[in-house]
Amino acid sequence: MDPHLQAMVDAQAKAAEGQPPPPLDALPPEMVRVGYRMQRKASDQNPPQAVDVRDLWVAGGAGEIPARLYTPHGAAAATGGLVYFHGGGFVIGDLESHDGHCRRLAALAGVRVLAVDYRLAPENPFPAGHDDALAAVKWAFDHAEDIGFDRSRIAVGGDSAGGNLAASTALALKSDPERKVAFQLLLYPGIWPEQDTASRQALDGPILTKQAIAWFDKCLAAQGHPQASRAFLGKADCAGVAPALVVTAGYDPLKDEGRDYAQRMVAAGVRAEHVEYPGLVHDFFLMSDISPAVGEAVKETAERLKAAIG
16 A cells, blocks of 8 residues: 555554444434545645636536536636536535545646536435436536536546446436537446445455445445436446546455446447556545645546546
8 A cells, every 4th residue: 555545544543443433324424424524625635726616506306406617727718528426425525525636637637627516315315316417417518608618528527426426427328419428537436336346345444444335325225226227337338438537546445346347348349448556545536635646646637537528
C-alpha cells in the first residue's frame, strides 16, 4: 500500500482501539452522512480555485433535485460536459463531500462538470437514485446550451455507487439517438455482481468494509425488485454502450468487478480501458491531501477525460 495511505489507515486503527464503532444499523443515516462528509472534506482541503461554481436544479425521477455546475475559468461558451454522480453506497455522500473532486476534474480536464445530488436510500429506496440519474442526464442533453455543454461531447461518470449510476444510465441511453453518451468515467465502480468476486471475499477494508457493503445493500433494497437489473450490472448487455475508462484500486473490494466490467465491454466491442493503481484504496480520489500518489492518479485520469471529451 502507498505509505501515506498506510499511515492514514494505521492512525485510524489506533484511534479506534478500545472504542469499536457502533454497527451502522444502530446509527441514523444522517449521522453517518455527516461523519463521511467531514472526513472526506478534511482529506481534500486544497482543491483548485480556478473554477466557477453555480448551484442549480435539474430534473429528477420525481421532481427537481439539486445539482452543481463547475466551469473552468476561461472555458469556451460550449465545452465537453461530464454529468457526475458521487459515491457512498447509494446512502451517503453529497455535493459537499465530492466538491473538491469535481473542481479538480473540471480544472484539470478543462470541461464542465455537472454534479447531481440524487435521492439517497433508505429514505428513497431503489430505484429512486437510478431514476434521478437517468432523468438528470436527459436534462443535461435537453438543456445543453443553457449549461455550456456541447451535446456531442457529454459524458457520464461517478465513483463507487456513482459509477454504478453512470454505467446504468449509459446502458439505458445506448439506443437513444437524441442523447448519445460520448464517454463513461467509472471510478472504482460498484457493479454489484450477482456473486461476490474474489476481491469482495478477500478484502474487508480499508475504507470500504464488508459491514458497510452489507449496510448499503440493505438500505438500497434493490434485491428482488422488478428493476433490479438496473443496479446489478453483472449480466448487463454492454454491446453498443459508450466508450469507457474504468479506474480501480489495488486495496479495494470492488477492484475485481470494475476490471471484469471493463473486460466485458471490450468483449462486446466497446472501446474500454482499465487502469488499476495497485497501491491505492477505495475512495482515493477524495484524498488528495493524504498522498502525492493520489494527485498523480487524478492528473492521469483527467488527461484521459480531456482526451475523450475535451
